[in-house]
Amino acid sequence: MKFTLLALSLAVSAAAADAPKAEAPKAAAAKPAAAPKPAPAPSVKDGFKSDDERGVYTIGYLMGRNIAPFNLTPAEIGIVSKGIADAAGGKPALVDIRFHQSRINDMLAKRMEGAAAKEKEKGKAYVDKFVKENKPQPIPGGGWYLETTAGTGPMPGKTDTVKVHYRGVTVDGQQFDSSYDRGTPTEFALNGVIACWTNGISMMKQGGKAKLVCPSDVAYGDPGRPGIKPGATLIFDTELVEVVAAAPAPVETKKKK
Numbered sequence: 593m594k595f596t597l598l599a600l601s602l603a604v605s606a607a608a609a610d611a612p613k614a615e616a617p618k619a620a621a622a623k624p625a626a627a628p629k630p631a632p633a634p635s636v637k638d639g640f641k642s643d644d645e646r647g648v649y650t651i652g653y654l655m656g657r658n659i660a661p662f663n664l665t666p667a668e669i670g671i672v673s674k675g676i677a678d679a680a681g682g683k684p685a686l687v688d689i690r691f692h693q694s695r696i697n698d699m700l701a702k703r704m705e706g707a708a709a710k711e712k713e714k715g716k717a718y719v720d721k722f723v724k725e726n727k728p729q730p731i732p733g734g735g736w737y738l739e740t741t742a743g744t745g746p747m748p749g750k751t752d753t754v755k756v757h758y759r760g761v762t763v764d765g766q767q768f769d770s771s772y773d774r775g776t777p778t779e780f781a782l783n784g785v786i787a788c789w790t791n792g793i794s795m796m797k798q799g800g801k802a803k804l805v806c807p808s809d810v811a812y813g814d815p816g817r818p819g820i821k822p823g824a825t826l827i828f829d830t831e832l833v834e835v836v837a838a839a840p841a842p843v844e845t846k847k848k849k
Contacts, residue, residue: 711808718763744799744800748796804828
């Protein structure tokens with residue numbers, strides 16, 4: 593994961609890329625997306641006096657999301673604020689920017705490695721307890737499958753297109769995504785998502801519900817993603833709403849005699 597200072601100055605344009613996706617992990621919608629709903633009116637209880645103030649806050653929030661992988665301490669966030677204030681105010685830099693910019697990626701790699709190791713320890717503790725208490729089925733390739741409602745319809749193949757309702761949380765219980773909140777299931781090809789989903793959803797029958805526990809090596813790995821820490825174990829409550837379509841069979845070519 594490469595990081596440049598330019599990414600901070602482009603925080604606003606990065607909003608579309610960093611915003612939570614209305615989809616299952618790594619999935620791209622198979623059908624054209626519906627027209628976006630109008631954004632709700634700004635809350636009068638947010639403490640801001642104008643939309644300009646809300647826009648400025650948005651700039652800061654997006655910048656914060658871009659630097660979240662550094663796992664900065666409160667004191668370090670204060671130093672970041674000092675750097676932003678000096679640059680925005682046209683003051684000269686207090687350090688050799690070119691020299692230290694060249695070292696940022698090394699610092700990021702070390703920070704992410706340490707954060708991932710801590711998350712993996714938390715994930716292992718959660719999995720050990722979950723397996724002991726629930727006796728779930730192992731998912732081929734990694735992860736755990738616990739059926740909560742038996743389905744009665746067809747089972748999907750690992751390349752089929754399906755519709756799934758889901759809610760994703762961390763081992764701390766923090767929700768990071770939910771199709772239920774959006775009010776519509778997500779449609780995707782099973783071979784276009786994280787391995788834990790490809791193999792776990794294919795264990796379900798249509799109409800069934802199951803909990804998938806996905807260690808980082810079959811989820812988002814050490815890099816993580818916005819809203820998901822490096823090395824995080826993820827828990828998904830899933831519902832296989834529909835097996836939409838089977839993947840087309842490969843076309844056989846006749847050999848010439």
